[in-house]
Amino acid sequence: MFLRLLSDIQWRAAHPRWRRMTGSQRSTSTTAEPHPVSLPAQAQVVICGGGIMGTSVAYHLSKMGLKDIVLLEQGRLAAGTTRFCAGIVSTARPVSVELKMAHYSNKLYQQLQQETGVQTGYMKTGSISLAQTQDRLISLKRIASSLNVMGIPCEIISPKEVLKLHPLINIHDLVGAMYVPEDALVSSANVSLALATAASRNGVQIHERTCVSHVTIQKGRVTGVETDRGRIQCDYFVNCAGQWAYELGHSGEEPVHIPLHACEHFYLLTHPLKDPLSSSLPTIVDPDGRIYIRNWQGGILSGGFEKNPKPLFTEGRNQLEIQNLQEDWDHFGPLLGALLRRMPGLEALQIMQLVNCPESFTPDMRCIMGESPTARGYFVLAGMNSGGISYGGGAGKYLAEWIVNGYPSENVWPLDLKRFGTLQSSRTFLRHRVMEVMPLMCDLKVPRWDFQTGRQLRTSPLYDRLDAQGARWMEKHGFERVKYFVPPGSDLLDLDHSKTFYKPDWFDIVGSEVKCCKEAVSVIDMSSFTKFEISSTGDQALESLQYLCSNDLDVPVGHVVHTGMLNEKGGYENDCSIARLSKRSFFMISPTDQQVHCWTWLKNHLPDDSNLVLEDVTWKYTALNLIGPRAVDVLSELSYAPMTAEHFPSLFCKEMSVGYANGIRVMSITHTGEPGFVLYIPIEYALHVYNEVMNMGQKYGIRNAGYYALRSLRIEKFFAFWGQDLDAFTTPMECGREFQVKLDKGLEFLGQEALWEQKQNGVYKRFTMFILEDHDTDLDLWPWWGEPIFRNGRYVGKTTSSAYSYTLERHVCLGFVHHFDEKTGEELVVTTDFINQGEYEIDIAGQRFQAKAKLYPFSSLFTQRRRKDEVELSGYQRE
Numbered sequence: 106m107f108l109r110l111l112s113d114i115q116w117r118a119a120h121p122r123w124r125r126m127t128g129s130q131r132s133t134s135t136t137a138e139p140h141p142v143s144l145p146a147q148a149q150v151v152i153c154g155g156g157i158m159g160t161s162v163a164y165h166l167s168k169m170g171l172k173d174i175v176l177l178e179q180g181r182l183a184a185g186t187t188r189f190c191a192g193i194v195s196t197a198r199p200v201s202v203e204l205k206m207a208h209y210s211n212k213l214y215q216q217l218q219q220e221t222g223v224q225t226g227y228m229k230t231g232s233i234s235l236a237q238t239q240d241r242l243i244s245l246k247r248i249a250s251s252l253n254v255m256g257i258p259c260e261i262i263s264p265k266e267v268l269k270l271h272p273l274i275n276i277h278d279l280v281g282a283m284y285v286p287e288d289a290l291v292s293s294a295n296v297s298l299a300l301a302t303a304a305s306r307n308g309v310q311i312h313e314r315t316c317v318s319h320v321t322i323q324k325g326r327v328t329g330v331e332t333d334r335g336r337i338q339c340d341y342f343v344n345c346a347g348q349w350a351y352e353l354g355h356s357g358e359e360p361v362h363i364p365l366h367a368c369e370h371f372y373l374l375t376h377p378l379k380d381p382l383s384s385s386l387p388t389i390v391d392p393d394g395r396i397y398i399r400n401w402q403g404g405i406l407s408g409g410f411e412k413n414p415k416p417l418f419t420e421g422r423n424q425l426e427i428q429n430l431q432e433d434w435d436h437f438g439p440l441l442g443a444l445l446r447r448m449p450g451l452e453a454l455q456i457m458q459l460v461n462c463p464e465s466f467t468p469d470m471r472c473i474m475g476e477s478p479t480a481r482g483y484f485v486l487a488g489m490n491s492g493g494i495s496y497g498g499g500a501g502k503y504l505a506e507w508i509v510n511g512y513p514s515e516n517v518w519p520l521d522l523k524r525f526g527t528l529q530s531s532r533t534f535l536r537h538r539v540m541e542v543m544p545l546m547c548d549l550k551v552p553r554w555d556f557q558t559g560r561q562l563r564t565s566p567l568y569d570r571l572d573a574q575g576a577r578w579m580e581k582h583g584f585e586r587v588k589y590f591v592p593p594g595s596d597l598l599d600l601d602h603s604k605t606f607y608k609p610d611w612f613d614i615v616g617s618e619v620k621c622c623k624e625a626v627s628v629i630d631m632s633s634f635t636k637f638e639i640s641s642t643g644d645q646a647l648e649s650l651q652y653l654c655s656n657d658l659d660v661p662v663g664h665v666v667h668t669g670m671l672n673e674k675g676g677y678e679n680d681c682s683i684a685r686l687s688k689r690s691f692f693m694i695s696p697t698d699q700q701v702h703c704w705t706w707l708k709n710h711l712p713d714d715s716n717l718v719l720e721d722v723t724w725k726y727t728a729l730n731l732i733g734p735r736a737v738d739v740l741s742e743l744s745y746a747p748m749t750a751e752h753f754p755s756l757f758c759k760e761m762s763v764g765y766a767n768g769i770r771v772m773s774i775t776h777t778g779e780p781g782f783v784l785y786i787p788i789e790y791a792l793h794v795y796n797e798v799m800n801m802g803q804k805y806g807i808r809n810a811g812y813y814a815l816r817s818l819r820i821e822k823f824f825a826f827w828g829q830d831l832d833a834f835t836t837p838m839e840c841g842r843e844f845q846v847k848l849d850k851g852l853e854f855l856g857q858e859a860l861w862e863q864k865q866n867g868v869y870k871r872f873t874m875f876i877l878e879d880h881d882t883d884l885d886l887w888p889w890w891g892e893p894i895f896r897n898g899r900y901v902g903k904t905t906s907s908a909y910s911y912t913l914e915r916h917v918c919l920g921f922v923h924h925f926d927e928k929t930g931e932e933l934v935v936t937t938d939f940i941n942q943g944e945y946e947i948d949i950a951g952q953r954f955q956a957k958a959k960l961y962p963f964s965s966l967f968t969q970r971r972r973k974d975e976v977e978l979s980g981y982q983r984e
C-alpha cells in the first residue's frame with residue numbers, strides 16, 4: 106500500500122509544499138513593527154533569532170523588568186526550525202535540568218494563550234513511551250521515578266493499558282510503557298509568536314528582516330552588533346540563531362565557538378483517517394522503533410531518528426528562511442516501516458507530505474546555554490537536539506536569569522557552553538559526532554556508555570603503551586582515559602559490549618585493580634586533569650588566590666592545599682589542589698572538564714595586571730597516580746630519595762628525579778584516599794618514567810588500573826567529585842568540607858559571607874553516604890546516579906554518584922538529603938540528628954532498597970587504619 110502511494114507521482118504533483126499545507130503551524134501574523142523602522146542606535150540587550158529560543162529569552166528578560174531589549178530576526182518570526190517543529194512538549198528527559206526546563210515550558214505554554222490572546226494550540230494529550238525490551242523498560246522506570254518525585258504524574262503501564270489509551274497501537278511486541286498524562290502538543294510557531302507578543306507588549310523592540318552580520322567585541326567584552334541595517338551598540342548579545350549559531354559565532358574577528366551541527370530531520374503527515382483521530386489521543390514515542398507519532402488534524406504526524414542521519418551545511422550556508430528540504434523516501438523507509446508495524450491500520454491512509462527540516466545537534470546531546478568564555482556579555486542559547494519546544498520556556502527563563510542576576514536559578518552546568526572548548530568545534534568532528542548523536546536520541550543508553558566518534562583526539566603520550574596492555578577507553582573533554590585493563594585471555598569482545606543496568610562484566614576486573622591499589626601499588630594515567638600555573642613578580646599571585654580560594658594558600662613552599670574556589674553564594678565554581686612551587690608561583694590541578702570553565706573564572710576574577718601570569722600547562726605534563734602502600738617503595742628506589750612520611754609528608758610537593766628524568770613534580774596525594782603519589786612528568790619523559798615505574802614496581806606487585814577502580818575507591822571513601830557531586834549550588838559546609846574553609850584566615854575571600862551565614866544558621870542540604878543493605882549485587886539492578894532517596898518514606902533528595910565498594914562488599918551511594926516541612930513543603934535546616942534518625946531507602950527504577958546513612962567522616966568503616974585528617978586531606982579529589 107505504501108509503495109503504491111510512494112510511487113504515486115500524481116499525488117506528489119497534486120500536493121504543494123509544506124508552506125502551503127500547514128497554515129496552522131506557520132507564522133500567520135507578526136508582532137514586529139513593519140519594516141523599515143530604523144534600528145535604535147543602542148540597546149542593553151540584542152537578541153539574534155526570532156525562533157522559540159529568541160522569543161523566550163525576550164519574553165523572560167522583559168518579564169524580569171529589563172528595558173531596552175531588541176530582537177533581530179533575519180526573516181520572519183518563527184520561520185526557522187521552529188516553524189517545522191512537530192509540537193510535542195515532552196517532559197520525559199534523562200538530564201535533570203532538561204527535565205525541569207521542559208516541565209516549566211509545559212506550564213508556561215498552558216497559560217500563554219490566556220496571557221496573550223494568541224492561539225497556541227496547546228492541548229494536554231499525554232504521551233506514552235513504549236518499551237520493546239526489558240532494558241528499555243528499566244530506563245523508562247528510572248525516568249518515571251525522577252518525574253514522580255518532582256510531582257509530575259507518570260506511571261508505568263502494561264501493554265493492555267497502552268491499548269486502552271490508544272486503540273490503534275499494535276502492542277504485540279511490547280513489555281510495558283511509561284505514561285505521562287500531562288505532556289502536551291502545541292503549535293510551536295504560535296507559541297513563539299505568543300511569547301513575542303508578550304515581549305513586545307513589555308517593551309521589547311522586534312525587527313524582522315534584519316540580519317546580524319557580526320558581533321563586535323573589544324577587550325573581551327561585547328560592544329555591539331553590525332546588521333544589514335546598521336549598527337546597534339549593546340552590553341549583552343544573545344545568540345539564539347538556531348542552526349546558524351555556529352556560523353554567527355565565527356563571523357566576528359573574535360570567534361565564539363558554539364559546537365553544533367545541523368542534520369536533516371523528517372516527519373510524515375497524512376490526510377485524516379476515515380474516522381478522524383481524536384485530537385486528545387496521547388503522543389506515542391517508540392524509541393526501539395525510532396519513531397514518534399502524534400495526531401495531526403485527524404490524521405497523524407510521525408517522525409523519528411534514523412540510524413543513518415544526513416548532516417548538512419558542514420561547509421556553512423546561511424539561507425534566509427528555512428524551506429522544506431528535499432523529500433527522501435528511501436531514507437525515510439525504515440522509519441515508515443516502524444510506523445506501519447506500530448500502527449498497522451494506517452496502511453490505507455493517504456500520505457500528505459514528508460517534511461524535512463534541519464535541526465541542530467550538539468556533541469553530547471545536551472543543549473548549549475551560557476556566556477562565552479572569550480567574550481563577556483556574549484550569551485548563547487542554541488543546539489536543541491530536537492527538543493527546542495520542550496525546553497524553550499525553561500531555557501529562556503534560565504538564560505534571562507543568567508543575564509539579569511549573573512547566574513541562573515538552577516545548576517545548568519550540564520548545559521553550560523563552557524563545558525566545551527575549541528576542540529569540539531572542528532567541522533569534521535561535529536559532522537561525525539552528530540551522525541552518532543542523532544540515532545542516540547533513541548538508542549538505549551545504559552550506564553557509562555561512551556561516544557564512539559571523535560575519539561583519540563587528546564591522548565596521553567602513553568596511549569599506545571596502555572592500549573597494548575588491554576586498556577579500555579572512555580573519553581572526557583576529548584581526552585582518552587582508561588576505564589580498566591582487560592587481562593590477557595579475557596573475552597575482549599564481550600567486555601566491549603557490557604550493556605546492562607545490572608552487574609557489569611567488568612566487575613571482577615575492576616575488583617582486582619581495586620585490590621591492587623589497596624594491597625600493593627597501581628598506576629593510573631591521569632594526564633587529562635587540568636593544570637594551570639599562576640605566578641607573579643610580587644605577591645599578586647598569592648593575594649589573588651587568597652581571595653579566590655576558601656582555604657589558606659599562604660603555606661610554606663612545597664605544601665599542597667585542597668580548596669574550593671567559590672562563588673558569592675559559597676558554591677563550588679572549582680574544586681582543586683594547589684601546590685606552592687615558590688613564594689610567587691603556584692601549580693593548580695583541577696578536574697578535566699574544568700579546563701575552560703576554570704580558566705574563564707580565573708580570567709574574569711584575576712586583576713588586570715601584567716605582572717601576574719596565568720598559564721594553562723595541561724598539555725605539558727603527563728600525570729601518573731601511584732596508588733597503594735608500596736608506592737613509597739617504588740618511588741624511593743627510583744629516586745634514591747627517602748619517601749616515607751617523615752621525609753615526604755602528606756600533602757607535599759617536590760621536584761625530583763625519577764629514573765634518568767629530572768624535574769618531575771611529585772605530590773604526596775592520591776585521588777582515592779589510599780597512600781601514594783602523583784607524578785607530574787614533562788611529557789618528553791613520560792614513557793621513560795612509566796617504564797621505570799613499571800619495571801621497578803614488578804617486585805612490589807605493580808599493575809595498571811583505570812578510572813573505574815578509582816571511582817569505586819573514592820566513593821567508598823565518601824570523596825565528592827566536582828561536576829558530579831559538587832556544583833555551583835553546593836557549598837563546603839553542605840558536603841562536610843568545613844576543614845577546607847578558613848573563615849579566620851584574616852583575609853576576605855569570595856563566598857565568605859555566605860559560608861559565615863551557613864555556619865551560624867545551618868545548611869539546607871547535607872551530603873550523605875548510603876550503604877545499601879538488602880541489595881543483591883548479583884541479581885538486583887545497580888544504582889548509578891540520580892536515584893531518589895527516601896527518608897521515612899518521604900522523598901528527600903537524589904543520589905549524585907554510586908559504586909560498588911569492594912571493601913565493604915556493598916553498594917555505596919552518595920547524595921544530598923534535604924528536609925522539607927511535611928505540611929508546607931518549606932525547606933528546613935538539615936541537622937546531624939535529622940540525618941542520623943531517619944530510615945532510608947534508595948529507589949532504583951521504582952524498587953526501593955534499604956540503606957544506612959553516614960555523615961562525613963566515618964573512618965571507622967574501614968578496617969585499614971588511617972588517621973582521620975589523612976582521609977580528609979589526602980585524596981578527596983574529584984574525577
Ligand SMILES: Cc1cc2nc3c(=O)[nH]c(=O)nc-3n(C[C@H](O)[C@H](O)[C@H](O)COP(=O)(O)OP(=O)(O)OC[C@H]3O[C@@H](n4cnc5c(N)ncnc54)[C@H](O)[C@@H]3O)c2cc1C
Binds near residue numbers: 183187194195318346
Ligand atoms: C522536523 C522537526 C520536528 C521537531 N519536533 C519537535 C518536537 O516535537 N518537540 C520539540 O521540543 N522540538 C522539536 N523539534 C526541535 C525544535 O523545533 C527546535 O529545537 C527549535 O525550534 C529550535 O529553535 P531555535 O529558536 O533555536 O531555532 P530557529 O527556530 O531556527 O530560530 C533561529 C532563528 O534565528 C534566525 N537567524 C539566524 N541567523 C540570524 C542572523 N544572522 N540574523 C538574524 N536572525 C538570524 C533564523 O532566521 C531563525 O528564525 C523539531 C525539529 C524539527 C526539524
